[in-house]
Amino acid sequence: MKTCLPLLLSVVTLATAACAEDKKPAAPDKTMTESKVTLSEEEWKKRLTEEQFRVARTAGTERPNGAEYEKFNKQGDGTYYCVCCGVELFTSNEKFHSGCGWPSFYDQSKATNVKETRDPDGQRVEVTCKRCDAHLGHVFEGEGFKTPTNRRFCINGVALNHVPKGGPAPKLLELGTAAVDKKKEEVAKEAGVEVKK
Numbered sequence: 001m002k003t004c005l006p007l008l009l010s011v012v013t014l015a016t017a018a019c020a021e022d023k024k025p026a027a028p029d030k031t032m033t034e035s036k037v038t039l040s041e042e043e044w045k046k047r048l049t050e051e052q053f054r055v056a057r058t059a060g061t062e063r064p065n066g067a068e069y070e071k072f073n074k075q076g077d078g079t080y081y082c083v084c085c086g087v088e089l090f091t092s093n094e095k096f097h098s099g100c101g102w103p104s105f106y107d108q109s110k111a112t113n114v115k116e117t118r119d120p121d122g123q124r125v126e127v128t129c130k131r132c133d134a135h136l137g138h139v140f141e142g143e144g145f146k147t148p149t150n151r152r153f154c155i156n157g158v159a160l161n162h163v164p165k166g167g168p169a170p171k172l173l174e175l176g177t178a179a180v181d182k183k184k185e186e187v188a189k190e191a192g193v194e195v196k197k
């Protein structure tokens with residue numbers, strides 16, 4: 001279990017926060033992706049708008065050149081977080097104008113929380129959030145864009161939460177309730193303490 005130490009520490013933080021222990025909590029690691037957020041469809045529906053749910057949780061696509069794209073074009077420097085779970089996905093450094101009608105980035109951010117999966121038919125490569133599996137859009141290569149990668153992450157603006165430079169990062173969504181409880185128990189067992197239920 002040694003390899004899971006950062007994860008376990010952050011779970012200990014969760015587990016002990018309610019008990020008001022004076023141990024210093026481990027700093028949350030925003031790039032941590034080992035633990036998956038697993039919420040039920042109903043839980044996601046409660047947290048998201050109808051359009052966010054449709055796009056991010058059912059692999060939908062927002063309409064091109066829509067309100068989200070207009071917003072995206074006006075956004076200045078900043079960071080783009082997953083609208084579902086709050087991890088960093090892209091930054092304005094990788095943003096470029098592709099003219100396709102959807103937010104475009106030539107790469108994901110250094111946090112590397114974007115996962116690429118080829119569609120079953122082999123035609124397109126879907127991009128999702130590594131932490132919560134939110135559908136973000138697709139990535140295309142070799143289209144001739146004069147960018148450092150010549151790749152185009154074609155992303156649904158509604159799946160992103162833009163925070164202007166210097167602004168606070170959104171709170172990371174905790175793991176699903178059942179998953180959190182299971183981890184708390186594992187951590188407590190290792191530490192030899194009882195978990196209050």
Ligand SMILES: [Zn+2]
Pocket residue numbers: 082083084085086087129130131132133134
């Ligand atoms: Zn996510």
